[in-house]
Amino acid sequence: MTESYDVVIVGAGFAGLTAARELSRRGYSVLQLEARDRMGGRTWTDERFGRQLEMGGTWVHWLQPHTWSEITRYDLAVVASPTAQQVRWIAGGQVRVESPADFRARITPGHNALLRDALKWFPRPYEPLSNPDLGEIDGQCILDRFGQLDLADEDRELQIGIWAEHFSAPPELCALTQALRWCAAASGDWQLMDDSTSTYRIATGTRSLAEGIHADSTADLRLGQVVRRISQDAAGAVVVTADSRTYAARQVIVTVPVNALAGIDFEPALPPLIGAAVAERLASRGLKTWIKVRGEVEPFTAYAPASNGLTWLRSEFPATGPDGDTIFVAFGPDAAVLDPNDLAGVTNAVHRWRDDLEILEVTGHHWVADEFSRETWPMLQPGQLTSYLAALQAGHGLVRFAGSDYATAWAGFIDGAIESGLRTAATVHRTFQSITR
Ligand SMILES: Cc1cc2nc3c(=O)[nH]c(=O)nc-3n(C[C@H](O)[C@H](O)[C@H](O)COP(=O)(O)OP(=O)(O)OC[C@H]3O[C@@H](n4cnc5c(N)ncnc54)[C@H](O)[C@@H]3O)c2cc1C
Incomplete structure (x- = not known):
């Protein structure tokens, strides 16, 4: 019937x-x-490593009007992810270590150069096709644009790795217009864009x-x-x-x-x-994985070139509880290259930043293999x-x-x-x- x-x-x-x-x-x-x-x-809040971990969408912000209105309506609270004491990044095969302030100063020129025209192309983010000339740039990927910018090789490599993480995809698949749209949604300010996309999560x-x-x-x-x-x-x-x-x-x-x-x-x-x-x-085909590391590790954030299995990692939960282990979250651009549940592969990728860390367990959801998503974030x-x-x-x-x-x-x-x-x-x-x- x-x-x-x-x-x-x-x-x-x-x-x-x-x-x-x-x-x-x-x-x-x-x-x-x-x-x-x-x-x-x-989005999937699931119990793993004895905690409520987000397998998918996580961070929210008051600059995201529809989400924030629902957070208000249901009287929910947000908490900030921990602030790193240190940034580690890889360029030319070498690991560099900087303070967060120095790292921010390093990436500012590249971000400004890439995103300078965000509001020119997307003056009203809620009318993303309103600029009649959009076709002039929509065929470009971020590699095309980075190729035109006057950046040192190591800064270019770093920037491309950052965007491969943002896109959850290899850089040749990343449309320049999509990067500009993100920034335009944050009123053309890339630091606000960064804060909006990876700082606050819903406490519950x-x-x-x-x-x-x-x-x-x-x-x-x-x-x-x-x-x-x-x-x-x-x-x-x-x-x-x-x-x-x-x-x-x-x-x-x-x-x-x-x-x-x-x-x-x-x-x-x-x-x-x-x-x-x-x-x-x-484009989206990347991975998100949670990593349990033995003992207490001073919080740090890490970046790597797009060719690495993982391009971004951050201490998300400091050592707490009876086992006193530290939990990191990490992202990579291609789940076909690195499965989020592959302990050996994830360990190898993390060890490019710090080979002294003892990885105990990894866990994630393979969104790209899942027939009901086949992608991470679009x-x-x-x-x-x-x-x-x-x-x-x-x-x-x-x-x-x-x-x-x-x-x-x-x-x-x-x-x-x-x-x-x-x-x-x-x-x-x-x-x-x-x-x-
Ligand atoms: C790893 C990851 C990290 C992310 N991080 C963030 C973040 O930090 N902040 C943020 O704001 N966003 C983030 N996102 C993106 C955000 O989670 C998604 O954009 C959003 O949740 C998508 O919601 P949706 O309703 O459009 O689609 P979905 O959540 O995909 O809902 C579609 C539904 O349709 C169902 N479905 C599919 N096929 C069928 C079928 N044939 N029959 C019946 N049902 C079907 C699916 O099971 C699913 O429940 C992330 C996503 C992922 C995967």
Whole structure:
């Protein structure tokens, strides 16, 4: 038997949870189908190493308006990640050690040069395609731009490593426009951009924010329901799950990441530009891993060139508890090169910075191998912004796409997922209103 709803939402990450709350509170009948056995999507607060660790999205900031508004609404607190006493970075194969202030002074010229024109190209981050000349630079990757800048070789190598971490991707896949968009979202100030993206986390975990939003929703959320097919015609849409259940809907909101959309058959087929984006894939293919190191280690942050398995590492939890071990978090640009759960590989990468550390355990989630994400945080390849964003946001008939991958300003962040969930819910509501008028 086919159940009927006003709206079927595919996915229960932040975009899906937000859209479900908004539409169910407006009185629509909403069914939410989530493939995994948990909600939260690419955020996942999980108990590992005896702590609540974030496997995915973590840091939030008051400059991210949609996330911050939800943090206020659910009366949550944030805590700052620890401040490092020391920065270690690798250039020309050598490990350098500097104070955080000296390191910041070192990277400032490169960041300023790369990001100087952020507000020229993105004067209004919430209208990312508003500059008619964007096509002039959208084909460039950050390597093209760094090649034009007057930087010492070691500073160029350092900068490229930093951006490979920001992109969760090898540098040749990193669109210059995406770097400029990040900076424009932070009002053109790269230091604010840095603070916004890696300083504060929700004290009770991202899970508490997801639970807050879900508690305010009356949508029927069903976990473990993998959507395999979505068809539509003049009579409406039909959503089919892997176990052959069928659901009829007047509107469908799909919050599946672009790189995982190939897991669903659309009938009729997706429009050519969306199909091309799915086939090409977004840039994001990196890793995040948690590392348990024996004993107390003075906090430090570390950077490495893009060719290293890990390009950024930071002490995240100082030695506490009965075992007195220290926990680090680290990122790398390519999970095909280094698996986040590969103890030997991660140890090898960490030892490039400090070979005296005894790595006891590593843990992470392989988001790229996961069929329901196939990417970490969404980042664009050269040309994808001007080629695909408008088509992705326009949707496909009765099917609309929502999520961080489809967001306007802080695309790639929790904020973008919430923004897109809110906007898509508003569009669906407006559509229903125009039909009943
Ligand atoms: C390692 C990592 C680190 C990150 N760090 C940060 C950070 O510090 N700060 C920040 O703001 N953001 C960060 N992000 C990004 C942020 O987590 C995401 O942008 C955001 O959570 C995406 O939300 P979403 O709802 O758009 O997509 P998702 O969370 O991916 O939700 C989509 C949902 O759809 C489900 N789904 C997929 N396919 C199907 C199907 N066929 N049928 C049914 N359900 C399906 C998925 O299981 C998932 O639950 C990070 C992400 C990762 C992976």
